[in-house]
Every structure is written in structure tokens, then in C-alpha cells.
Amino acid sequence: MSSPRVLVVDDEADLRELLEITLVRMGLDVDSAETLREARAFLSQTDYALVLTDMRLPDGLGLELVREVTASNKSTPIAVVTAYGSADNAVIALKAGAFDYVSKPVVLDELRVMVQSALRLSAPNHDSAGASASGAERRLIGDSAVVQALRSQIARLARSMAPVAITGESGSGKELAAREIHAQSARASKPFIAVNCGAIPENLMEAEFFGYRKGAFTGAADDREGFFQAANGGTLMLDEVADLPLAMQVKLLRAIQERRVRKIGATAEEPVDVRLISATHQDLAQCVEAGKFRQDLFYRLNVIELSVPPLRERSDDLAVLTGAILARLAGPGQRARLGDGVLDTLRAYSFPGNVRELENILERALAFANDGVIEVGDLSLKGARVGEAERGGGAGAATASVVEPAPATPSPAPTPPPGATLPGAGESLPQSLPDYLNRIEHDIIVRALVQTQYNRAQAAQLLGVSLRQLRYQMQKLAIDDPKA
Known part of the structure; x- marks a missing residue:
């Protein structure tokens, strides 16, 4: 069986040679091209497990190649090499359909991780459709047109490493969609870590996200990994990302751009390989306009947007x-x-x-x-x-007509038992609202029971509730039945 073949497109001879040597040592076959024209000729003759292209070429932009490969329906992952500090170019390439990117100067360990992810994705036994059929039925239940469209989008997003921003109302299933993206991706065998950003105290955020070293602060008895380290190789979901304080947004932006984090108390950064999925029920664009969310972080997280229907x-x-x-x-x-x-x-x-x-x-x-x-x-x-x-x-x-039953107002009882009357305007109220409401509910139920001569079925019908509900409320409010 032949080794997977990779196409490298770069006009810098030294970098191209470095990439070739690294890929060959990984057991891969490599073809090299210096221009878009040569790359197109190779692509017309051979199916590749991965295409790796520079963004700037003598006869055009690597972005053109990204769009052509993405539109070819060959499902070939294509990654880009971007200049140091040109994060904007990487985002543009990801939006155009690039699988992932590496920055110059190329860190070989990061390159190997990216190549391995791409190879898992393009392997013959990676059946995205099969994963969709089993996983989606388990997580995203339904056959309506909007759910089928959602599944189709998820299947496409799973083939990329680009950050995804999931929007939707509270309770609509944003985390289920994120888990399905992870399950259909090449990272499915790695961890999926979901973090509710609104549930972490601000003074603990950095420690929770990036970890800390022993003795870094009072109470740090041992080394501890953060969310980024725990999700290394897999997917990190930032739920309710709009709740992040601005100070933490700055640190998160750096971690995303550099793909490296530094534990509290450590002197050196360590590389992390995570795919980020963010989710919120708020409008992040409006949060940016209101000054509550950084525009540069929004730009990095909102590479691809997925909307979950209510x-x-x-x-x-x-x-x-x-x-x-x-x-x-x-x-x-x-x-x-x-x-x-x-x-x-x-x-x-x-x-x-x-x-x-x-x-x-x-x-x-x-x-x-x-x-x-x-x-x-x-x-x-x-x-x-x-x-x-x-x-x-x-x-x-x-x-x-009984979806929202109002408590029935029965005709006045002949002789309500003591304590069965509602509080009058001159009476002192209980100490708390729950006590006051319980007293009202107690009196209404007792009135219904007296009027029906403690026939629970008739009283439940009169109040517009089920017999089981009435029994539960009688037990909760300590209402005795004289016939019992």
C-alpha cells in the first residue's frame, strides 16, 4: 500500500526543502511546486491527502488555491503557511475553506500535529457520513428541514480546524451541536472540554484556563493543568463566551493566536493544539459595539458561524x-x-x-x-x-383552553374551615413571599375540597389540575382529608 501523498506549494527553496524533509521523515510521499500554475498541474493529475501552500506565490495568492481545492469537491484538506504576525490572513484563509494554518517561522512539532490531523481526516476509514448518521441521530434528534440543514453544515465544519461560533437561544442545543462537530472531526478520539465562561469567578479564570505551578499562589499545593491543556489535541468549547471579562479576553486572544499558553508561576509557554468552538445566546456583534467584547477576539472566534434553530x-x-x-x-x-x-x-x-x-x-x-x-x-x-x-x-x-388554567373561583363555601379565608387588606403579611403564596394556595384548595365535600377528583377538576397534582399539593401544604 502506497504512502499518503502531500503537495507542498512554496516559492522559498529553503522552506520548501525543510517541509519536504519533515514530511518524508513522517513516511509521506511529497510533490513540490513553486507557483500556482505548477500546483494546478499537479492537482489535475493526482489526488492528495493534504495540500500545504504559502499565502504569497510568484503568480498569485495561495488563497486562490484554497478556494479552488475547496470547490473541487475532492474533500482534500488544504492548509496555509502564513507570515509571522499575519493572523488576519490566517482567518481569511480559514473562512475561504482552509483546513488549518501554520505560522512562519514554522515550528516542526506544530507542523507534524497539523499534518497528522489532516491525514486522519482524509484516511479511507474516516467515514464522515457514517459518523453523522450514528452521532447526529443520537445527539440532534429530529427530521425537520432545519435540523437536516444543521446536520449538513456540521458535516462540512467537521472537516476543518477553523474556530466555530455557535449562536442560538438558551436551551436550543448549542453544546449538542458542538459535540457533534467534534465527534465527526479528526479529533474525535481526543478530549472534548466544555467550559461555561459565566460560571467561573473572575479571579480564578486565568488559573482555570491555563493552569498553574505548585506554589504559584496561596493554596496551589500541586501543579495543575488548565482547560487548554486538558483539551490538548481535541476540542475546547467556550460556552457563554460573551460573559468573559475584558482582561481575560486579552489573554485568551494571545493563546488563540500563538497556540501557546503559560501556566501561572511558570516562566515558559507550552504549545497547545485545540480547536475552539464558542457559543452564546447573546449577539456578539452588539457586544462589540457596546464595548463589552473585544473586536479582535470576535474576529478570531467568529471565523465560521453556525446557527442552532429554536x-x-x-x-x-x-x-x-x-x-x-x-x-x-x-x-x-x-x-x-x-x-x-x-x-x-x-x-x-x-x-x-x-x-x-x-x-x-x-x-x-x-x-x-x-x-x-x-x-x-x-x-x-x-x-x-x-x-x-x-x-x-x-x-x-x-x-x-386548559393549557394555562387559572385557579378556579368556586362559589362561596357554606362554612369554610378555620384559616381557609384569604388574608384581608388589614392583615399582616407573612415574612416571605413563598409563605404568602403557599397560604393563598392552601386556602383555595381547602375551599374547593369543602365545596365538593372532599371529593378529590371533583376538586381537581374544579381547580383545573390533575388528581395527582392535587394529591401532591395537599401533601406539600399539609392539608388533611377528614374522610381519610
């Missing part, structure tokens, strides 16, 4: 989503399902919290459900778009 734009996926969530919540050997009209009720809801909110709603509803069957009253939705359900007619119209 759940309300993929309502066709609700059936398969709820099925998968319920199967997970019910556990092995158990079964949970939706009752009549429940799916229509869910479709009428706007889901401001997206898929995360759907999971919470179903988990709560399953706790109230009888025999694993979730009814409309178990959902306890708030703010449903009732008008849309009513226009749909049928079961949706019938159930939409």
Missing part, C-alpha cells in the same frame, strides 16, 4: 423529541407516553426555553402522571399560544 421553528420534531426524552426519563423496562391531545397542546406552546424546557416539562409531568400516561393537566404550561391551537381545531382546540 424549538418553535422545528415543531415537526416534537413527536420524535418527546418520544426520545420520555424513553430516557422512564428508564429501562418502564414505559411513558402522551395522552390524547397532549402533543397538540405542546405544539401550541412557544417554548421560550426550547428543548431544555421541553425536557423539564416532561420530567415534571411524568412525576404527576398516572401509570406513565401524561395528560394535558399534567403539563402545567404557561403562556401557550392558545389562538394557534384554536385555529387548528380538533383536539388542539379542545385542549388549548
